[in-house]
Structure formats: C-alpha cells, structure tokens
Amino acid sequence: MTSPPANLDHDQLLQMMRRMLRIxxxxxxxxxxxxxxxxxxxxxxxxxxxxxxxxxxSALVEADRITSTHxxxxxxxxxxxxxxxxxxxxxxxxxxxxxxxxxxxxIVDFSLGIMGTNGIVGxxxxxxxxxxxxxKTQGRDSVTICFFGDGAANQGVFLEGMNLAAxxxxxxxxxxxxxxxxxxxxxxxLTSGEITDRGRALGVHAERVDGNDVVGVHEVVGAAVAxxxxxxxxxxxxxxxYRWHGHNEGEEAFSGAYRxxxxxxxWRSRDPIEQFRAKLRDWGILxxxxxxxxxxxxxxRVEEALSFAEAAELPDPEEALxxxxxxxxxxxxxxxx
Amino acid sequence: MSGDREIYFIKAMYEGLRDAxxxxxxxxxxxxxxxxxIIGATRGLIDEFGSERVRNTPISxxxxxxACIGAAAVGLRPVVDLMVGSFFYVAMxxxxxxxxxxxxxxxxxxxLPLVYFTASGPSxxxxxxxxxxPHPMLMNLAGLKIVMPSTPHDAKGLMISAIREPNPxxxxxxxxxxxxxxxxxxxxxxxxxxxxEVKREGDDVTVVAIGSLVLKALSVARELEEKGxxxxxxxPRSLAPLDTETIIASVRKTGRLVVCDNARRTCSAASEIAAxxxxxxxxxxxxxxxxxxxxxxxxxxxxxxxxxxxVDEDDIRTAVMKTVGATAKV
Numbered sequence: 001m002t003s004p005p006a007n008l009d010h011d012q013l014l015q016m017m018r019r020m021l022r023i024x025x026x027x028x029x030x031x032x033x034x035x036x037x038x039x040x041x042x043x044x045x046x047x048x049x050x051x052x053x054x055x056x057x058s059a060l061v062e063a064d065r066i067t068s069t070h071x072x073x074x075x076x077x078x079x080x081x082x083x084x085x086x087x088x089x090x091x092x093x094x095x096x097x098x099x100x101x102x103x104x105x106x107i108v109d110f111s112l113g114i115m116g117t118n119g120i121v122g123x124x125x126x127x128x129x130x131x132x133x134x135x136k137t138q139g140r141d142s143v144t145i146c147f148f149g150d151g152a153a154n155q156g157v158f159l160e161g162m163n164l165a166a167x168x169x170x171x172x173x174x175x176x177x178x179x180x181x182x183x184x185x186x187x188x189x190l191t192s193g194e195i196t197d198r199g200r201a202l203g204v205h206a207e208r209v210d211g212n213d214v215v216g217v218h219e220v221v222g223a224a225v226a227x228x229x230x231x232x233x234x235x236x237x238x239x240x241x242y243r244w245h246g247h248n249e250g251e252e253a254f255s256g257a258y259r260x261x262x263x264x265x266x267w268r269s270r271d272p273i274e275q276f277r278a279k280l281r282d283w284g285i286l287x288x289x290x291x292x293x294x295x296x297x298x299x300x301r302v303e304e305a306l307s308f309a310e311a312a313e314l315p316d317p318e319e320a321l322x323x324x325x326x327x328x329x330x331x332x333x334x335x336x337x
Numbered sequence: 338m339s340g341d342r343e344i345y346f347i348k349a350m351y352e353g354l355r356d357a358x359x360x361x362x363x364x365x366x367x368x369x370x371x372x373x374x375i376i377g378a379t380r381g382l383i384d385e386f387g388s389e390r391v392r393n394t395p396i397s398x399x400x401x402x403x404a405c406i407g408a409a410a411v412g413l414r415p416v417v418d419l420m421v422g423s424f425f426y427v428a429m430x431x432x433x434x435x436x437x438x439x440x441x442x443x444x445x446x447x448x449l450p451l452v453y454f455t456a457s458g459p460s461x462x463x464x465x466x467x468x469x470x471p472h473p474m475l476m477n478l479a480g481l482k483i484v485m486p487s488t489p490h491d492a493k494g495l496m497i498s499a500i501r502e503p504n505p506x507x508x509x510x511x512x513x514x515x516x517x518x519x520x521x522x523x524x525x526x527x528x529x530x531x532x533x534e535v536k537r538e539g540d541d542v543t544v545v546a547i548g549s550l551v552l553k554a555l556s557v558a559r560e561l562e563e564k565g566x567x568x569x570x571x572x573p574r575s576l577a578p579l580d581t582e583t584i585i586a587s588v589r590k591t592g593r594l595v596v597c598d599n600a601r602r603t604c605s606a607a608s609e610i611a612a613x614x615x616x617x618x619x620x621x622x623x624x625x626x627x628x629x630x631x632x633x634x635x636x637x638x639x640x641x642x643x644x645x646x647x648v649d650e651d652d653i654r655t656a657v658m659k660t661v662g663a664t665a666k667v
Contacts, residue, residue, distance in 0.1 A: 098442060126404050130415075138411070156399065325440070
C-alpha cells in the first residue's frame, strides 16, 4: 500500500498507533510486575496481537460493543478503557473497573460497550450474539464484535452462536484471533479443517486476514461492520497472529519449550507495531522522532497508571458481600425517589 | 379470593407472561417451540405479541440462555422457556459462569433482568434425563433468584414479579402441577420474591414443603388433624432468597421440623433449610429436623422403581409421625 487508506485520516491512524503502543507498554509493565510477584493471580498477555484489537475496534463507533476473552487487556484498551483503572483492578483496588471483584480476566466497562471479558474459552460468544440481538430488537444500529481465539473455535457455542446470528441476521462480527496455540498445544493439531470454512458452511461471510497488519484488519472488519449495519447479518473473520508471551505468565515453570525458536523469531520479525510504524513513516504521517514522542507518552501513561493504582485504596472486605444483585440497589434507589 | 375463577396452573403462568408483556414492550419470550408450546405456558402469546417478541430458537440451550445475558445488558427483558429442568445442564456455563456472575464480577455495574423458566421434577416415567430438579444446584451458585410456586395463584403472581425483577430469576414449574386448577384473580398482581406463605397453620409440627409437595403436605396435614396432630405447612415459594424468618418463627412455635423437597437428598433445598433451622433455632427444637427427599440416585423409568425413589404422602406422614414420637400407621 503506497498511500494511506482513504477512510482513515491522520488523526485516526495516529490514534491506532497510540493504542497499539499503550497495549504493548501496559502489558510489558504487567510482565515485570508479575515476575516480581506484585500481581495477585495470573495474567494472559496480548503482546504481538495488538493489530487485531486495534484494527477491529478502530472500525467501530462508541455505541458499538465488544465481548472479550481471558486475553482481554488489548481489547479493552482498543475500545477506550483507561489503563489507570485497569491497573487498579489488576492490583485488586477499589478504584479498579470492577472495584477489585473481577481482576485481569473480568474487567468490563459497560458504558464503553465492553459487554464482558471471559475466563471461559468461548463463553463470550452467546453474550455477543445476545447484545446484537438486543440492539437489533430495539431498533439501534449498533454492532457487536465478538473476540475469541482459535481454541474457542472448537467450542460448541461457536457453531451455535454463528447459526443463531445467521438465522436471525444479527449484527455481530465474530473475530477469531488465531494466535496458533490452544494453551500449550499447536492449534493445527487440535483443529480439523479451516476455521473460516465453519462460517461458510452456515452461510456466514467468512474471510482471513493478516492479524499483524492493523490497517488490513481495520478494512476487513470495517466491511463486516458495514454489512452488519446494513442488516446483512454476521461475518466471521479469522486474524492470523501470534502471541509473543506464553499462554499465561510464569508458564515456563511447567510448560517446557513447546514452540520452536525459529517460529517465535519469525513472528517477532513481523512485529505489528514495527510494520505499522514503517507504513506511517512511508506515508509521511509519523517520523521516527514523532514515534518516539508517542511511545514516551504511552510509557509515561503506564507509569502514571501504576502510581494511581498503587495509591488507590484497597476495598473494604465487607464489599465482598455486595453487588450480587445490583438491581436490588437500583430498585430501592428508584423507590426512594 | 373465593370469588376468583378457577384456572389451570399452566394458564396462570401464561397470564403472568401475557400481563408482563403487555406492561413492558421490552419483554421478549424465546425458547424451543414457544409459538405452540409443548408444556403450555407460552401458547397463544405469539398471536398477541408477534414473532419478534415470541421467538422460536434452535436447540442450542447454551447459546440462547447466554444470548439473554447480552440482550438483558443492552435493555431487553428476555424470558426463556427452557422446557425441561435438566436442559439447564446443557447451558450450565452460561448459567453458572456468566449469568450468575457477571453483575457481581463487574462490581455491580449492571443488573441483568432476565428469567429462565422451566418445568422441573418428575412427571411420571419420564426417566432420568427428564425428571431432574436442578434447583438445589442453582441455589448454590448465588447470583440467581429462584422461585417455585405451588398454586395457580402464586404461579401468576410470581411470574409477574420474576419478569419485573431487575436481577436474573429462575422460575421452576413443578411438572406435575401444570394441570392443577385453582382460583386466580383476573387482574395483574405481583407476589414478592423472597416471601414465603404459611399455607396452613398448626401447632405441633412445621412442614416446609416445596412445589407440588405443598399439596401433598396439606393432604397429610388434613388427615393427621383427625388424629389430633396439628401440622403447620409453610411454602417458601422462593428458594433464593429464602424467607428463613417465617420458617424459623414457625419452628419456634411448633418445635419440630420436616422439610419436603422434590430433589435428591444430598445438598437439597431441604438440607439447606434443615441446616439453617438447626443453626438458628436449635434451642427451640424438640426433635431432630427431618428431610423428606429423593433417594440419592437418578430417577428411574419403571413406575415401580420411580415410586421407590421419589417422595409421596406416606413419606411425609412417616416423617411427621417420627418427629412427634409416634410410629406411622399406613
């Protein structure tokens, strides 16, 4: 591509780079914090896959929605979540998005259209189909992107969800992030045929895209979004990518070397951020100095997020017993009025 | 209430659904064959509300149960007819990991106004996979409100409350009650969740009975009255939240407790109620609380085998007599 895509202006392209860098720097910080034992629980990092979340979410408007996965930090940042409140959640603080009740795998902000992140592989698929159904039924033109991985493509709800979305012509875009590994096993050993063919078999528009090319992802998802808004029903997009880190941080304690070194090196040489950086340079949109400046802003943002999170209060232990039925509080508040 | 017309339990459920759909256009009903309705509660709704609000689904329980979570989060009030209680197991990830947890995990950002209703429990030689009572398992999840009415009157009022409720509700229709008739007001009325009802007052023994076992307990109570034993029958109506206050007050009056539950004994609702009473009203108990529940096996097919496993009036009578220190004469 010798010139930037017509439907993306400079600001949008820079915003995409900013968010890719934000994901990268945020997660690099998490890896360090994890290693130092400063994060409760466990985390799954998205580094290497940034172009998928950012490319896809850049094709949405604010009122659109997503569902995410256990490897969800990238989707959240791409949809506009604040790293400060994410970091606070990861440290179990009250100022976190979920007041410390969710943690890494369950951060949500419904006001940003983030309908759920999920510790269950494939668990978000029915929910995404449902939010698309709810929006369509209420006459809105919002669409829902359902992010899931190659592992989830082997869950029954993948077939069920695509089928329901197809017969009800729901505005949902199934984005399969094929990062090549189902936990610690190569997905090629666990998955028969092509994932996109599973969509085609149900009459769902399906295509594959280079998941390390943020502009390419944007264009393919953008076309799917247009079809969805035009009441043409769901699409399935398989984005080929690679996770640089393990299934979860700290896996080396038990996993052994399960990925060939040259495979890792090959994918690292196709860094989505470096590729996008080169394009923006070629297009005369962002020179090296400009890139360094953007990057520093994001590095600083992550440092500030950590300071914010560390200074944030821990939740009162009694809060563990709250929020089981949030509707009750809302109902009593309404009655009080 | 004596002036009310008598209608079938299943028709009372229908009226609850119909009235809730009339008062709120965001209420939608989905499930397998809800247009014609095998069990009967949704039959006729499509004529009044159309196929957008009364929608047949594929046999994909996990997906349509889960879709209601997303739909509820964006402003619909979905009601699912799951048809048979054991179908919950097919959808269990979406019920247990998603619907029951998402509001809590989000720190209370959203509530999910959705209803899952189903027939449950044995209906007569339906065999193991169509006779389940999943209510104890769902009680253990937290995050779900659970009701099980025993009369047509309660069936209508609880359906309306369940649909108006801003949180997830599971509504169990005891399968054998669908064809039972009782007085039901014509107008729309709500029976609050979490409020039990003393169906019969008595002094000697408290029998807490759930679903169709309320009718059996009342029958036993009438019979034992002639023998000079006064039985109080408490119908929890809601299992979550459970109205322990009324149950404890009753036990404090009678000093004896029998809990009857259409479920396997282990970790049944009966177990929970008996344990709660033991913890909170030990000083008032004159005899150990007794559970009348199924044997710990799947429900078998042959009528002879099924009868051996399930609860009948003899079991309730025997338990009541045991708590009052006598031996039942059958």
